Amino acid sequence: MHKKTVHEIRDLLRRKEISSVELTKIALERINSIDDRLGAFISVYGEQALEAAKDVDRKIASGEELPDLAGIPTALKDNMNMKGTKTTCASRMLENFVSPYDAGVTERLKENGAVIIGKTNMDEFAMGSSNETSYFKKVRNPYDLERVPGGSSGGSAAAVASGEVYYSLGSDTGGSIRQPAAMCGVVGLKPTYGRVSRYGLVAFASSLDQIGPFTKDVEDCAIVLNAISGKDERDSTSADVKVEDFTKYLNRDIRGMRIGMPVEFFGEGISEDVRKIIIDAVEVFKSQGAEVKEISLPMSRYALEVYYILASSEASSNLARFDGIRYGYRAESYSDAVDIYTKSRSQGFGDEVKRRIMLGTYALSAGYYDAYYKKALQIRTLIINEFKEAYKNVDIILSPTSPTTAFKLGEKINDPLSMYLSDIYTVPVNIAGIPAISIPAGLSNGLPVGLQLMGNYFEEGTLLKAAHAFERATEHHRIRPSI
Amino acid sequence: MSVSIKDVEYVAKLARLEFSEKEKVKFTEELNSILKYVEKLSEVDTSGVEPAIGAYPMYNALREDEISPSLDREEILKNAPDKQDGYFKVPKVID
Amino acid sequence: MDFEVIIGLEVHAELSTNTKIYCGCTTEFGGEQNTHCCPVCLGLPGSLPVLNKKVVDYAIKAGLALNCDINRLTHMARKNYFYPDTPKNYQITQDETPLCRDGYIEIETEGGLKKIGIQRIHIEEDAGKNVHMEDSSYVDYNRAGVPLIEIVSKPDMRSPKEARMYLEKLKAILQYTGVSDVKMEEGSLRCDANISIRPEGSNEFGTKVEVKNMNSFRAVERALEYEAKRQMEAYERGEKIIQETRRWDEGRGETVTMRSKEEAHDYRYFPEPDMIYLSVDDEWIESIRKSLPELPDARRRRYINEFGLPEYDSEILTSSKKLADFFEECVNEGGRPKEISNWIMGEILRTLKDRSMEIEDIKFAPGHLVKLVSLVDKGTISGTIAKKVFKDMFETGEDPEKIVKEKGLVQVSDEGAIRELINKVLDENPQSVADFKAGKTKAMGFIVGQVMKASKGKANPQIVNKILTEELNKR
């Protein structure tokens, strides 16, 4: 059962071949049996989930017509607020923080009858690409427990790949959905900036953060995206763009679709096995009638640098509120108010978070703003313009999601720069604010490789159309890890 | 541009973080290597380029001046590390 | 040596909106601590700000009333600093793009009308409140997120008196537009000053000193007088004036160095990424311009032209919208402008000041004042009695006619009765009569006084004079 997709489960529920309570019990049992090895969950709310499941079952029994997601177990990355439960951001700082409110996406899922089973592990405050910066525990890759699941939404990716839940939500600031989706062999979508409400998502970098789904296949991705998209009046940056039914992009012909392959995304740093699998994927698109051409996005070479300035600067300010006064960790001993701040923050945050706060504070400080922050915003303009220009000639842009497959635990944790490089293909998308999806493209040495498709603003439909065509022509999305 | 231990101390103070001497050395090195990396940005000619505040320009998210309910005080203070008589409590602050 | 004093003011005014600037919590003053808060104004993780449209309306209204240009495209910014009353440890304010800029206020100086420039007006959020006790501080976030405008003047004032006049005019204008309560006591109007001196004739600016903690206009003037003197004396002793922030100590009547902050201010301003551009078009601005009421300067000119009031009266009456409204209602009810003005500037303002009350605290209606004046005009009561009636009316808010009737204060003009009273007084004071007859005219005054006293002030003085002369001549 745990290997099934959301659409398969939905049909079983509708045909009353299984109940939501049964599904929930299966999910809880699965978590119980594998999560001490996997480490995907920070908290599990079994009783609450069963209550929600019972509620859905009652509605099914009474013949009510229910949304697609009704009764299906899911999980939220632990940086999304759910009233009455902990939102830890995998940090000692928020170890005991109980949220008094629901995030926009939490409300949406509840309205859709979702059974939220728990909160997933992540890199501390979403800062990391391997999930090793979690204060609580590491998440392991379901394909190889000695390897990382990617990050920062590693828990959400591993939970779906291993079948603990049928879909999950993650957040993506520089690749934090797509990179772990690639490494765990699932579908991960980062929607257009503004497509999904950020209200209640603990901000890492406000101008880059976006919530999106992890699913086993593209159809599921469309279903979850339907549920979470749309304007939220409580998020000023949420876009007032009409939400279509994304499932209408499934099973469509892609003949004549123009696909661009940017040379900069296939340069040095990409591992040979990844390159090979991506080239094979390109052939699949060609055989479906798509027109593939080489393009160039020279400004994207600066995206990672721009990202580290912008994301760190915004983070340095976003994380200032964690000071031990109103909520969160407070140091045990301190001399005065300033000391509460300094000690609580120094003890409450891990090294990677401190590193980014330091970089961001420096980049914004007197005398450096123009050289770093402003410069980065200007290059952001150039990157945006370059993508806009590119989309005059292509419908989607194709690349590997990450230059390598999942690396070993501990391999990069002491080398921040090499860790940062694993986001090199995903970061340009966040800088531009465009949507991108990572889909399974096959295994290399038993490890999943992700294919990234990038679309123009609010063109998630085009991405789903292409991704679904690829899925129909291949079997990669049916591969499941043996855990 | 490169940073010294003194710079790291200044930035740490701004960010309300403190480090041991050993950590200061480590953070100085790491910051320098990241700064050296991002130095590449200075290659790009950005004269006359408008900074992109946000992914794409958006205008006017405004709310009407209508009261919505506040949280109960119990909820407001629930996560407070120290509180008294409905207040958040901190060591005496000198203005 | 002669010095020139250079003053610039930064005024924070709380806007009279129903809700906070970025969330729907009430701005009501005086709620129980930490009851007007939500995830947004508490800065809970994940919460996001959404701008209150009324705040923009009010800030534009203030900007137009202060002759500013309105910035068509602005973006909020974060000002980063750690302080327990600041929930997010940054304030959402405006930096490079204030909503309004380049305005001015006109003040009436001895040298004539003077324009004081306004550099900028921007919108921002207020902080919470720290209550300091012996060992600890207690934080209440009810005020956190209450909308403010900060009005920054150009360094155009040349004396503490000009600074006070600027503040009075600014307060009047904000009050006229209705955007703020402008109550310094409740903290809805706050003022910080920058002051420097330079030798007369010099073109360079001296070192600026910031002065804080002035809780009234009078305090601003006193603090600046003190600070100007302190700087001049330091200059003459050859001391260097240091750039610093000083606090006005009202009790000691001096400014003192504030405990210097541990680090130089490095606020790390950057565009608020949780918010988007604010674009204001002509239509929006024009609709606000149309809603502007007549402002103090225009009203003052009208009082001079339309009512023939002296410059002085017009200035005082229009200094507060409520005072001017009261005056005009009296005139609308048929009061003669100059007479009403005399009453307001005399009895009314004096009584209000004695009791530290505001015009809006007055219990009686404008019509009552008009009636009181007409009672004097008609001879029903004397001017002296009118002042007594006014006191009663002020206390109780009752109709003056009713007071006059109930207390039997109607003036006696009955010649027979007055004659009888006069003869009685003359009979009782033969010496005074004799003195008068001997040419001592002063005695007349004494006799009149005695007659008035005997009538309890109610005798019509003109008739008393007439009959007394007749009766004295008979004797």
Ligand SMILES: [Zn+2]
């Ligand atoms: Zn609030």
